[in-house]
Amino acid sequence: EAGVTQFPSHSVIEKGQTVTLRCDPISGHDNLYWYRRVMGKEIKFLLHFVKESKQDESGMPNNRFLAERTGGTYSTLKVQPAELEDSGVYFCASSGGTDTQYFGPGTRLTVL
Amino acid sequence: AQTVTQSQPEMSVQEAETVTLSCTYDTSESDYYLFWYKQPPSRQMILVIRQEAYKQQNATENRFSVNFQKAAKSFSLKISDSQLGDAAMYFCAYLPGANSKLTFGKGITLSVRP
Numbered sequence: 001e002a003g004v005t006q007f008p009s010h011s012v013i014e015k016g017q018t019v020t021l022r023c024d025p026i027s028g029h030d031n032l033y034w035y036r037r038v039m040g041k042e043i044k045f046l047l048h049f050v051k052e053s054k055q056d057e058s059g060m061p062n063n064r065f066l067a068e069r070t071g072g073t074y075s076t077l078k079v080q081p082a083e084l085e086d087s088g089v090y091f092c093a094s095s096g097g098t099d100t101q102y103f104g105p106g107t108r109l110t111v112l
Numbered sequence: 113a114q115t116v117t118q119s120q121p122e123m124s125v126q127e128a129e130t131v132t133l134s135c136t137y138d139t140s141e142s143d144y145y146l147f148w149y150k151q152p153p154s155r156q157m158i159l160v161i162r163q164e165a166y167k168q169q170n171a172t173e174n175r176f177s178v179n180f181q182k183a184a185k186s187f188s189l190k191i192s193d194s195q196l197g198d199a200a201m202y203f204c205a206y207l208p209g210a211n212s213k214l215t216f217g218k219g220i221t222l223s224v225r226p
Contacts, residue, residue: 100147
């Protein structure tokens with residue numbers, strides 16, 4: 001069974017540009033989560049999808065971040081326009097309705 | 113709000129020795145879950161062990177075991193017979209219930225000396 005995958009693994013962009021991160025959850029997992037770790041700080045929750053619906057987006061930092069999960073399968077997280085403080089590692093996780101979340105390898109975003 | 117504290121930023125252990133990583137948390141809930149995740153330098157975060165708060169028995173997974181002290185809100189991870197492959201960043205995490213968001217500690221970097 002394939003695990004959670006994320007693309008790209010690393011992205012370097014200039015301030016003001018747009019970046020889109022993608023997450024493919026484990027097949028059949030209705031719950032999809034996005035988290036972010038800024039250098040030296042805790043991993044912080046961003047938002048939670050149940051199928052295609054946003055269950056909890058209380059962790060989204062501002063309206064420059066837009067997450068979608070069309071069809072309840074893969075999800076994208078768009079940052080537009082990117083700012084320096086958006087740099088960090090973005091993790092995606094999925095679960096099949098149990099308490100255990102399975103994480104992807106993360107996308108390292110660097111905003112210059 | 114729930115918080116998770118990992119006060120030690122780094123630890124080092126000799127190969128084959130035992131090491132204990134500390135974690136405390138704060139919650140007003142009585143039922144919840146606790147986890148230890150491991151993130152090796154390759155960045156894939158892996159679940160090491162989970163504990164259900166309503167179970168008094170400490171969870172074990174091969175060389176990994178926890179010391180869960182519910183009243184003290186403490187959840188430490190013991191790694192026995194440490195191996196070079198155990199070198200990683202370890203995160204303690206709290207979950208109030210299934211289909212909820214995880215709250216993480218800052219993590220601890222564990223190095224293993226050959």
